[in-house]
Amino acid sequence: MTPFELAAILLAGVAAGTINTVVGSGTLVTFPTLLAFGVPPVTANVSNNIGLVPGSISGAIGYRRELRGQRARALRLGLASLLGGAAGAVALLLLPDDAFSAIVPVLIALGVVLVVVQPVLARRVAARHERAGTERPARARWVWPAVLGTGVYGGYFGAAQGVLLMGVLGLGVDDDVQRLNALKNVLAAIVNAVAGLVFVVAADVDWRIVAVLAVGSTIGGQLGARVGRRLPPWALRGVIAVVGVVALVALLLG
Template structure:
């Protein structure tokens, strides 16, 4: 890799680590960056998944205060994320590469739409929190299976996985959004970790990319936990949407 490519991947990892901690769509930054440098889509995806694991852990550690008192909830939902992430990773490996290349534009489009819709989702979730009471500490019965399905999505590709998780948790669990964001970071870390282990054992991984993304995402995870709440949300979403749309155009026209 050239010096420019190294710097770009490192910065993309930092941006993804920050964004994943705050919102949850950092793959829409790193994946297109890797594609732009000619990395094959499947290799880019598996290398990206492994490289962002340390950033997910970093973000979860940064939210440790919000996680206090949620141990039972986190353990229960982490099992769903573990199973879902493993299934998603296996699907990526057993399905033909052509299938992944065909579905990636759809997944990127889904991620972009979710990022755009995130303010309305958050507002709706906040209103529901005010209106609903008496819910189980673990949330509605459907939270666990939907977290599992989100894990399948995250293990297979993962763009905007965090947005999906926040929608599920925010609607189904009676808890403050900041505390749920801490749970979201742990669940995303579990999905990335289990898929990363599977990919490391059997997939074609570019370890130089993994290392750069890991370093950048760890720093980004701490920045997101410490300063992320101060970032202008509209500007952050706009950046993610622009990068996602550019990636979509390149994939469709390429």
Template sequence: MSWPEAVAILLAGVGAGTINTVVGSGTLITFPTLLAFGVPPVTANVSNTVGLVPGSVSGAIGYRAELAGQRARLLRLGSASLLGGTAGAVLLLVLPSAAFDTIVPVLIGLGVLLVVTGPVISRRVAVRAERRGEAPAEHGSWWVWPAVAAAGIYGGYFGAAQGVLLMAILGIGIADGIQRHNATKNVLAGLVNAVAAAIFILVAQVDWVVAGLIAGGSIVGGQLGATVGRRLPPTVLRAVIVVVGVTALVVFLTD
């Protein structure tokens, strides 16, 4: 690997770590970069997943203030992410990529739609619950856990726009602020990446030079993303999520 290629991959890691912390879809930066430099697709996907784990940890640390008081929620939903991420990683190893190619754009499009309509839907859900005399659930509606697990399956398989899906699920299913949801999303996505990376390290071929460069860049990006993301007003953050999601959708549909 030449120095220009190494620098490009490092910078791609910075960009991916930043955008993953703010919203997700950083894989859309690193994965095409690796393919452009001749890294085989499966090796690129595996090495990218391993490399982005430290960035997820960095982003979660950057959002530590918003994580306060969410221990029970994270433990419950984290189990869904771990199970989903494990299943997704196994699917990547045993299924042809075409098996998920058709559903990925649908999931991203659904995530974007839910992020846009989420505030209206969540308000209606809250009003109906109040009419029934129900108190807001700490962990959200009953369907949040299986939905997070499903997002984990997708994230373990590929990961791009996983954050968009998680933000939609959390925003509709749990009554809380969008910045706290973003902090939760960073932890859940990080767990998915971590368990998938552990499986890939054991049974797949990891390009450790590539993974190391992405890891170094994503750590820096995680801190940059936390600094930027925590300062965005809810409307602006939601707009960023939509833009990234639509971009991901266009990339998949035109690939």
């Protein structure tokens, strides 16, 4: 691999780390870049996954202020992400490509819709509980299995994993969108890390690509945290929706 190609991969890693921290879908930058330079698809997918793990961790650290008071929530939902990420990674190694990819566009579209309509749905849920004289629960019961399912998807491929997570958390967890975005970064980091461990053991990894992406995504994670926390809730939701639509179109056309 030439110095030019490595430099391009480094820049793609920075972009992916930034996008993943703010929204998700950074894989849609790095994965096509690797394919364009002739890296085999499976090797590109697993090397990309491992290389972006430091970026996810960097983004979570950058959002540490918004994570305060969410320890119990992160541990509970983190277990779902851990199990889902491991299952998704194993699925990537065992199943044919078409077995899972057919539902990916549907999942991304669902995530975008959930993010867009979340404020309206949240107000309706709160109003219903107010009429009934009860408090709105801080977390819906379906959130844990939904995070598990998102983890399976993230371990398998991961593009727009953040969009799906924000859709689930925004609808099912009663909290500020920036705090949910911080939690999203932790859950995505868990998924990517456990999937990466599976790939290290059982897949063909290009460690040169991993090293370059790791450096770039770590830088991008810090940039993304600075940008993301400055966005008002409506703008953050708008960015998530736009990136989700771009991800959907890219996958359908690809």
